[in-house]
Amino acid sequence: MDERLQQLAAQLDGALHFDWLHKALYATDASVYRKTPLAVAFPKTVSDIKKLIKFAADEGASLIPRTAGTSLAGQCVGDGIVVDVSKHFTQxxxxxxxxxxxxxxxxxxxxxxxxxxxxxxxxxxxxxxxxxxxxxxxxxxxxxxxxxxxxxxxxxxxxxxxxxxxxxxxxxxxxxxxxxxxxxxxxxxxxxxxxxxxxxxxxxxxxxxxxxxxxxxxxxxxxxxxxxxxxxxxxxxxxxxxxxxxxxxxxxxxxxxxxxxxxxxxxxxxxLPPRERAIVAAHYHTLEACLDDVNHVMQHPLFTCEMMDDVILDCTKHNKKFEPYRFFVEGAPKALLLLELRADTAAALLPQIAALQATLNDTAQSYAAPVLTGKEIDMAMELRKAGLGLLGNMVGDQKAVACIEDTAVALPDLPSYIREFSTIMEKYDQKAVYYAHAGAGELHLRPILNLKSDEGVELFRNITTDVAQLTKKYRGSFSGEHGDGIVRAEFLEMQIGTENFELLRRIKNCFDPNNIYNPGKITDAWPMDKSLRTDYQEQEISTKLSFDDSKGILRLAEKCNGSGDCRKSEHAGGMMCPSYQATKNEKDTTRARANMLREVLTQNDRNNKFDSEALKEVFDLCIGCKACASECPSNVDMATAKSEFLYQYRKTHKASKADLLVAKSTHYNKLGS
Structure with a gap:
């Protein structure tokens, strides 16, 4: 197959990589899944894509389309050729x-x-x-x-x-x-x-x-x-x-x-929406009170109606960047609703705010409702945006897992749905994370599981199955916006019935009779509890530096959940990650370094676990700026990890002449001056 891949690479205007480095980097997305692809392609033209399709058809392979790789359900994971269009199809x-x-x-x-x-x-x-x-x-x-x-x-x-x-x-x-x-x-x-x-x-x-x-x-x-x-x-x-x-x-x-x-x-x-805006941040002592208010506040002309629970709010206490963004939080709420209003003028906005506050007073469910304006709004919304990434900051093997995080029901069904959902969580002795587009009836509900354990994987399936049945009871959508992917596809037949599911299979077969495009998703689904990124046997890894705050260097790497904040461009603000901003290559992201560190520490069979040229390559352009330690919602500090890697790597490989020249540059500069 390598010979045929080399022939394909020679035909493309873009690039095709099938080395271990690229295959490992593209084995995961922002989900819990890991599948090693056959190769990774970076097409430059439509002609390249057609050549990839022909190759897949001739060789019985498949193509997995990919852009930023931030999917939460495993949509970008597969054992075919990952086709990354984020590099060249950008016009x-x-x-x-x-x-x-x-x-x-x-x-x-x-x-x-x-x-x-x-x-x-x-x-x-x-x-x-x-x-x-x-x-x-x-x-x-x-x-x-x-x-x-x-x-x-x-x-x-x-x-x-x-x-x-x-x-x-x-x-x-x-x-x-x-x-x-x-x-x-x-x-x-x-x-x-x-x-x-x-x-x-x-x-x-x-x-x-x-x-x-x-x-x-x-x-x-x-x-x-x-x-x-x-x-x-x-x-x-x-x-x-x-x-x-x-x-x-x-x-x-x-x-x-x-x-x-x-x-x-x-x-x-x-x-463009009206420029004048305000957010009323309603605080609640209980989740139930928060959800009961949603129907009432949605009678107002809201632009957003977002919910965060105390688990996410508590995560922000330990994040260098986002802790100051908590300025508006009063007391210890179990849940917040961020309710955004807009108008063309400040004068027109005031009666909208007053009307919304009157509704909140009438329902008497909330205990505080500060009004945010100007930059305060941006800080509050950034806090909410960081929510999914912040969940990855949980230290240890217990993680908030995306599996039932995308359910949506009709607004009148929301309070009763969440009560039944809470009963399911109690049945499994679970404390879930509630993160919601509440105004749309969509709740990002995440159980906290250890997928390294058999018990955790069993809970992963059982909880997902029970919530799928509950969602069907309310004729809700088991996937509101995060997609079916691997994690939810096998429940589709339950959700829409056998006759409808067979119709979907016939549609797939008509469009794609050879199953070239992204197999294992939607129809003929792969099992949702297999091919997990945690499927490995851990070994003791000794380090020179202390990584006790992350419970070891491997768990530091595991804190990266793939959310891809490190892929933002120089136009987005912030520093992370300067090497990616310069090259636009996935291998130069913080995510790539964390992924490769995890791969090497769990897959490398050499005596020196850090002895890896692939790991050296992904760390090579890291400038040690430590932006990842503060801007990454999961605080994945790859600068410190790089220092540890170089120390361990040099035990097996001596420093190069270039490294020695740089190390002694002050001395040589003095000699030359």
């Missing part, structure tokens, strides 16, 4: 100011797109906690939402057109089409024609449509990534009674790269 192609649209390649960073659009008075609404490094291609693959979905909708609502490459190499553009155009496409002898023919045949059945409407999540739940969104195709002129044209972008959005390879995206934009 903002055009803006149509009048139509309020923009065309981009999938590797454009969400926040950088909005910086570009600001002079036009426009922006792309969906706003995830990873917005300073997540990319539009990944947002389309996941149907991402974020804090603003209650006002601006989800990514699926914004995707107008997609340029794609199908599994047979056909280049096809998907966009809104009329019923007449649909019939023309069905008449063509192409894979595109076969796809439209299959969908038209399947969804023309009244029985099929009724089954979809009965089993899929309630339509009022706008955060919904339950398999392929066939329910979104029904309310059109082709299959329903509306004049809405059929657009298969609704199906592709949220499909996690399993149906087609996207190369260009056309997005609908919104006018």
């Amino acid at each position: 903002i192609i055009s803006v149509d100011e009048k139509a309020r649209t923009v065309k981009v390649q999938p590797g454009v960073v969400r926040d950088e797109l909005n910086t570009f659009l600001e002079p036009y008075g426009l922006f792309f609404g969906p706003n995830t906690s990873t917005s300073n490094r997540c990319m539009i291609g990944g947002m389309v693959g996941n149907n991402s939402s974020g804090t603003t979905s209650i006002k601006y909708g989800v990514t699926r609502d914004k995707v107008l057109a997609l340029k794609t490459v199908l599994s047979n190499g056909e280049e096809v553009s998907f966009s809104a089409i009329s019923e007449a155009t649909l019939k023309q496409k069905c008449a063509t002898e192409t894979l595109e024609g076969a796809i439209y023919t299959m969908l038209y045949s399947e969804l023309s059945s009244e029985t099929t449509r009724a089954e979809i409407q009965a089993q899929f999540p309630k339509p009022e739940i706008h955060r919904r990534n339950t398999g392929y969104a066939v329910d979104a195709l029904l309310d059109t002129e082709v299959f329903g009674t509306t004049e809405t044209p059929l657009n298969l972008c609704n199906l592709l959005c949220g499909s996690e790269g399993t149906l087609a390879f996207t190369t260009e995206i056309t997005l609908q934009l919104d006018v």
Whole structure:
């Protein structure tokens, strides 16, 4: 296979790597999973992507599309060729100011797109906690939402057109089409024609449509990534009674790269929101009181309605960067609601604030509700954004695990749903972490588990199964915005019923009969409790420096949960990570160093565990600035780890002449002056 990969590499304009270093770095994303890929590709052109598709078809391999790799459900993990488009597919192609649209390649960073659009008075609404490094291609693959979905909708609502490459190499553009155009496409002898023919045949059945409407999540739940969104195709002129044209972008959005390879995206934009804003930060003594208030506060014109519990708030006490951001927290709340209001003028904002405060006073559930303005708002929202990463700062083997963290239910169901959820947690003697887009009915609920133990892995499956059944009871969405991936895909049949699930399998088979695109996700799912990144036997590792605050150097590396904060660019503010900002290579991120350190310390069979050229390479461009010690939400201090590595590495390898010259540079400078 190496010879054939070398031949493929020679054909590409971009790069293809199949060395251990790159395969190890791309074996994980921000989930709990680890699968070693066959290779890692960095295509430069659509032609490169077509060559990769042909290679996969000829060799029985697969392709795993990837941008920033911040997915929480294992979407970017697989044993095929990981295709990273974040390096070269990064162009903002055009803006149509009048139509309020923009065309981009999938590797454009969400926040950088909005910086570009600001002079036009426009922006792309969906706003995830990873917005300073997540990319539009990944947002389309996941149907991402974020804090603003209650006002601006989800990514699926914004995707107008997609340029794609199908599994047979056909280049096809998907966009809104009329019923007449649909019939023309069905008449063509192409894979595109076969796809439209299959969908038209399947969804023309009244029985099929009724089954979809009965089993899929309630339509009022706008955060919904339950398999392929066939329910979104029904309310059109082709299959329903509306004049809405059929657009298969609704199906592709949220499909996690399993149906087609996207190369260009056309997005609908919104006018910039009103500039004057305020946040009312409602404090609660109990989680139940907080959730009971959600329905009441949502009667106001909120732009965001976000919840944090005391577990996340307590994490911020130990973080150098985010502890000062707690300035507005009064007492010891069990939960907070951050309620954002906006208006064109400060005068227009005041009555909105007063009305919201009156509602909070009437319900009498909260005990404090300070009003934040100006930079205070940014600090509060940054505190909330850091939540997922901060959870990785839990020292030791017990971690807040993403498995049931993406459930969404209708707002009227939220209080009773959470009460039943709490009963499940009590059954397993669990203290869960509650982190929520409460206004959208979505709760990021995380059990705290030790996945290194058999008991922890068993709980991982049992808790996920019970919550999947509970979500089905309320006709909720088991995946609101984080995707199905590996962790939730095997529960899809339970969620939507066997008949609907078989329909999804037929759709996958029609688009991708050879299962080239991202296998193991959505249909024919891999087991959710296998291929974990903690599947290794630990050994005692002696160090010169003390890593007691992390319970050892291995657990320091394990603190990295893959959230990718170190991939933010120089435009995002902060210092982390300067080497990545210079090279834009994954191997030069803090995440890569932590991942490789974990890989080497657990996989290296040499007497000196630190004797690794791959580890030396990822540490090579680390300048020891220690930005990771403060800016990384998990405080993954790779500068100190590098010092330990070099000390241990030099036990086996003597210092080079270049190292000695630098070490004695002061002496030689004096001689030369």
